[in-house]
Amino acid sequence: MYRLFHELAHRYDLHTPPDHYRHDHAFVLGQAAALGSPCRLLDVGCGTGVLVEKALQAGVLATGIDVSPAMIHVAQARVGTGAAAVRRMQDIDDEAAYDLVVSLSWTLNYCSGRAELVDVLRRLRRALRPGGRVLLQVAHAAHVDGRLMEDREPGPTGEPDDVLFLYRFMRVEGEDWPMRAEYVYACKSLNELTHEQHLLRMADAHAVAACVREVGLRDVQVYDSWRRDPLQGSPSPFVSAIQEAASR
Structure with a gap:
């Protein structure tokens, strides 16, 4: 989950x-x-x-x-x-x-x-x-390059650049053409931070x-x-x- x-x-x-x-x-x-x-x-x-x-x-x-x-x-x-x-x-x-x-x-x-x-x-x-x-x-x-990308969004009450979302997608060697997605979510006003990896087959x-x-x-x-x-x-x-x- x-x-x-x-x-x-x-x-x-x-x-x-x-x-x-x-x-x-x-x-x-x-x-x-x-x-x-x-x-x-x-x-x-x-x-x-x-x-x-x-x-x-x-x-x-x-x-x-x-x-x-x-x-x-x-x-x-x-x-x-x-x-x-x-x-x-x-x-x-x-x-x-x-x-x-x-x-x-x-x-x-x-x-x-x-x-x-x-x-x-x-x-x-x-x-x-x-x-x-x-x-x-x-x-x-085949079309991902592992480049780290960034989005900045308003917070829950409209504060500019309060939410940071970092993500990158990378090819993984193995069966069923897998790809790894890495995500970092952070919200300063809510003091929240999480990082996780998703394996996509x-x-x-x-x-x-x-x-x-x-x-x-x-x-x-x-x-x-x-x-x-x-x-x-x-x-x-x-x-x-x-x-x-x-x-x-």
């Missing part, structure tokens, strides 16, 4: 403000609009519920799930108890329930390896309605795309970013695919 997602979940929006993902979220909402109304959306690894909130405001029938009760507690305060629930992606058992299933911010990379990832992808496919789409944002270790967009094809999804595309350009240098590309429409 990573502290950033559990004990410090109520601080998550401090070091990773919702506006950081506005382009990714707009991309998702554009895909939802293209699928027609009403679009039923499942956000796997919804975190604090920012995307679910935006989707609901756009008229999408959105639901979010996350393994962290602390994250869901924050999400439910944002979107209500009916739109966010504690649930593991490994336990998804819905059938033909959603038009769009999304998983952002490298959630799928927390699978233990290829076998578990394939199982989760099969579950996502079963959860899709005919003609539905999956949109997966995954880590791509299957950190290869092409390998994830191959698994998506294996489970039977079609028209698999790998995009460098929300702009839908070819994969070039992004460490956080998208994998998109569709569930075949039912034959008449």
Whole structure:
């Protein structure tokens, strides 16, 4: 259990403000609009519920799930108890329930390896309605360089540069294309400091795309970013695919 997602979940929006993902979220909402109304959306690894909130405001029938009760507690305060629930992606058992299933911010990379990832992808496919789409944002270790990066954000009462977030991503030798993410969160006004490392497996967009094809999804595309350009240098590309429409 990573502290950033559990004990410090109520601080998550401090070091990773919702506006950081506005382009990714707009991309998702554009895909939802293209699928027609009403679009039923499942956000796997919804975190604090920012995307679910935006989707609901756009008229999408959105639901979010996350393994962290602390994250869901924050999400439910944002979107209500009916739109966010504690649930593991490994336990998804819905059938033909959603038009769009999304998983952002490298959630799928927390699978233990290829076998578990394939199982989760099969579950996502079963959860899709005919003609539905999956949109997966995954880590791509080939495009990380180990460079230390820094974000400074306002504190809980608006103090400038009160929150410091340091992070770097590094390739790791081993099976299942692993990558290590290192995070430091500090808030001066709250006197908080934590450092932790996350091991991210299957950190290869092409390998994830191959698994998506294996489970039977079609028209698999790998995009460098929300702009839908070819994969070039992004460490956080998208994998998109569709569930075949039912034959008449």
